[in-house]
Amino acid sequence: MTAPLLIGRTAAHSRTTPPTLGDVLRRVRAAETAGFDAVVLDDGAAADGTRARFEATTLAAAVAAATDRIGLIVAPLPADQAPYHVARITASLDHLARGRTGWLAGPADADGRTAELIEVARGLWDSFDDDAFVHDRADGLYWRPDGIHRLDHKGRHFDVAGPLNVARPPQGHPVVAVTDPALAGHADLVLLGAGHDAGTVRDVRRRAPGVKALCALPPGADPHALLAGSGADGLVVDITAPDDPSLALPRDLGVSGRAAAEGATLRARLGLARPASRHARPAAA
Known part of the structure; x- marks a missing residue:
């Protein structure tokens, strides 16, 4: 049986003293050692209104330099952030x-702003062809002029000309995660909260067959039973235990053999x- 996907979720805030960078790194490294696929770095307000010590994207850059394998999913970016800034960051x-x-993009909204934001970001990530940057010193050519593309998006919420001033990301597009099944068609991952069942997972797959659906693991729950009952591709696990991060990591899930x-x-x-890329040339017949 294929090992389930595992994503940890940690917050840069707490009810008492906000965690230091060292605290966050210990949690993320413990998750990396345990074979977790990714961790969500969340700087949003806690339930009691406590604010985070670190902004999530700045924190992710620091954590990236101190880890080797684990994925880093940032959340949230400000709701009013312009698509160009989201794509560039x-x-x-x-x-x-x-x-x-x-x-981790924002929740779905009635007027479709989040869905449009995601699609504009995807278009901006395609501003440069994968092979656009040639760094040819002999000819004095930094990039191929035909390898850069304007977006010229005009939508309900955004008018974005582009192009982005960053090379195409290593992944083509960074992984897009959402928490609302209604946005499944615009995402790669749907991170479902506690209480979602097999019906929700089926709804996600109906909307977007290629998307991965993961369910939140409530404290004390049996991860095997939750996976079997929901049919989800994996679990989202809280790893904010302040003293020993390993205490919050599920055991016996077979992830060690699939560690990247x-x-x-x-x-x-x-x-x-x-x-x-949407601008990729068709392969020769």
Whole structure:
């Protein structure tokens, strides 16, 4: 049986003293050692209103330099963030983390802003062809002029000309995660909260057959029973235990045999294909 996907979720806040960078690194390294595929770095407010010590994308850059294999999913970016800034930040992180970055987009909304934001970001990630940067000193050519593309998006919420001023990310597109099944068609991962059942997982797969659906593991729950009952591809596990992060990591899930080697992208680890650019030339017959 294929080992389930495992994503840890940790917060840069607490009810008492906000965690230091060392605290966060201990949690993430423990998850990496245990074979977790990724960790969500969340700087949003806690239930009691406590704010985080670190901004999530800055924290992810620091964690990327101190880890080798685990994926780093940042959340949240400000709801009013412009698509260009979202695309530039996430693309830059993917280069810094050598293809281990993901982005947890905001919730679905009635007017479709989040869905459009995701699609504009995807278009901007395709601004440069994969082979656009040639670094040819002899000819004085940094990139091929025909390898850069404007987006010229005009939508309900955004008008974005582009192009992005960052090379195409190592993963093509950083992994896009959402928490709302209604956005499954715009995402690579759907991270479901506690209480979702097999019906929700089936709904996700109906909306987007290639998307991975993961269920939250409540404290004390049997991970094997939850996986069997929901039919999910994996679990989202809280790893915010303040004293010993390993106490929150589920055991006997068979993840050690599937732990990704250093240098593997998050997409490869999750079994997600690297998307081709929308501007890619058709293969010769």
